Amino acid sequence: MEEIILTINDLKKNYGVKTVLNGVSFQVKRGEIIGYIGPNGAGKSTTVKIMLGIEDDYSGEVNIFGHDLSDGKVEYKRKIGYVPEIAELYDNLTGHEYLTFIGELYGLDYDLAEYKSKSLMELFGIGEVYHSRISSYSKGMRQKLLIISSLLHNPELLFFDEPINGLDANSVMIFKEIMTQLAAQGKTIFYSSHIMDVVEKISSRIILLHDGKIAADGTFNELKQKNTEGSLEQIFNELTGFSEHKELGSRFVSVVREM
Numbered sequence: 001m002e003e004i005i006l007t008i009n010d011l012k013k014n015y016g017v018k019t020v021l022n023g024v025s026f027q028v029k030r031g032e033i034i035g036y037i038g039p040n041g042a043g044k045s046t047t048v049k050i051m052l053g054i055e056d057d058y059s060g061e062v063n064i065f066g067h068d069l070s071d072g073k074v075e076y077k078r079k080i081g082y083v084p085e086i087a088e089l090y091d092n093l094t095g096h097e098y099l100t101f102i103g104e105l106y107g108l109d110y111d112l113a114e115y116k117s118k119s120l121m122e123l124f125g126i127g128e129v130y131h132s133r134i135s136s137y138s139k140g141m142r143q144k145l146l147i148i149s150s151l152l153h154n155p156e157l158l159f160f161d162e163p164i165n166g167l168d169a170n171s172v173m174i175f176k177e178i179m180t181q182l183a184a185q186g187k188t189i190f191y192s193s194h195i196m197d198v199v200e201k202i203s204s205r206i207i208l209l210h211d212g213k214i215a216a217d218g219t220f221n222e223l224k225q226k227n228t229e230g231s232l233e234q235i236f237n238e239l240t241g242f243s244e245h246k247e248l249g250s251r252f253v254s255v256v257r258e259m
C-alpha cells in the first residue's frame with residue numbers, strides 16, 4: 001500500500017480580516033514530487049509555513065508522518081528539509097562553518113557534517129568557496145548553500161520554496177536531477193515555484209492554489225486533458241482566469257512613457 005506522508009484537510013487561515021486559505025485539502029504519498037503553484041499572494045508559502053509549524057492559528061487538520069501538528073510535538077521536524085523563499089544566512093560565517101553548524105544542529109557528528117558539507121559543495125560547483133565568508137558569495141552560490149543545508153540530514157520530506165532562484169541553467173539541470181533521484185529513493189518533495197516549465201517537467205503531480213482553494217490537482221497530463229491542450233503556463237492562465245497580459249503590458253508602458 002502506498003504510504004501517506006502528508007494530509008491536509010479543510011485548512012483555513014486568516015490574517016486579520018483577510019482569508020488566505022479557505023478550505024484546502026490534499027494528501028501526499030511517499031515519493032511524490034508535488035508542484036505547488038498559484039498566483040502571487042495565493043497562500044503557497046503560508047501553507048508551507050503551517051506544515052513546518054512556523055505559522056499557527058489555523059483551522060483544519062494538518063498531519064505529517066501520521067502525526068497531527070496540533071499536538072505541539074516537534075520531533076517530526078528532524079525528518080524535514082526546508083529551503084525558504086527568502087532566507088537570512090549568517091554572512092560572517094564561511095560555507096564550511098555554516099554547514100557544519102547546521103549539520104550538528106540536526107544531530108550529525110562533526111566529522112560527518114564536515115565530510116558531507118565539503119563533498120556536496122564540490123559536487124554543486126562551489127567547492128572553491130568552502131572556506132570563504134558567505135558575505136562574498138553570489139546569489140546563486142547562496143542558493144546552493146541553502147539547498148545543501150536542507151539536505152545534510154538526509155530528510156524524508158522536503159519543502160522547496162522557489163529553490164532555483166538565481167541558479168544558472170546548468171545548475172538547474174543538476175538540481176532537477178537531484179530532485180528526481182531523491183524522489184526515486186522514496187523522498188517526498190513539496191515544490192513551490194513560478195517557473196512553470198520546470199514544474200511541468202519535474203512534478204509527478206501539480207496542485208494549483210487560487211483564491212484560497214485548490215483549483216486543480218493532478219498530473220500534468222490530467223490537467224491538460226481537463227483544460228487547454230498546451231503548456232502548464234497556458235493551463236495556469238486559463239485556471240486563474242487571466243488573459244489581459246497584452247493590454248496590461250501596453251498600459252504599463254504608456255504610463256512609463258508619460259513625462
Ligand SMILES: Nc1ncnc2c1ncn2[C@@H]1O[C@H](COP(=O)(O)OP(=O)(O)OP(=O)(O)O)[C@@H](O)[C@H]1O
Nearest residue numbers: 015016020038039040041042043044045046047085
Ligand atoms: N505575516 C503576515 N501578516 C499578514 N498577511 C500576511 C502574512 N503573511 C502572508 N500574508 C498575506 O497572505 C497572503 C498569502 O501570502 P503567501 O506568502 O502565502 O503567498 P504566496 O502564494 O506564497 O505568494 P508568492 O507567489 O508571491 O510568493 C498574501 O496576501 C500576504 O500578503
